[in-house]
Amino acid sequence: MIKALRILGWLEGGSLLLLMGVAMPLKYIWGHPEFVRAVGSAHGGLFILYVVLVNAVASSHEWPFTTRLLGMLASVFPFGTFAFEWKFLREKA
Numbered sequence: 001m002i003k004a005l006r007i008l009g010w011l012e013g014g015s016l017l018l019l020m021g022v023a024m025p026l027k028y029i030w031g032h033p034e035f036v037r038a039v040g041s042a043h044g045g046l047f048i049l050y051v052v053l054v055n056a057v058a059s060s061h062e063w064p065f066t067t068r069l070l071g072m073l074a075s076v077f078p079f080g081t082f083a084f085e086w087k088f089l090r091e092k093a
Contacts, residue, residue, distance in 0.1 A: 009081035012050045015043040
């Protein structure tokens with residue numbers, strides 16, 4: 001399950017970068033809002049899956065509360081899922 005969380009973390013973090021780095025400029029600079037809807041929906045779904053999977057992995061591996069909380073907070077901050085994967089998940093896999 002940790003491998004799945006690592007992969008999902010990369011997908012969720014990548015979708016945020018795609019949303020902010022590509023879709024938002026396309027909307028506000030070039031007037032193409034349709035990309036924000038598509039990428040934003042994908043990012044929202046990945047975000048929810050990531051939080052659910054963090055909780056599932058934390059429960060099955062008996063992580064301390066602080067590690068579980070950091071895993072969930074990682075999904076809120078840009079590059080957070082990448083940092084969480086590097087700091088916590090890489091050594092557990």
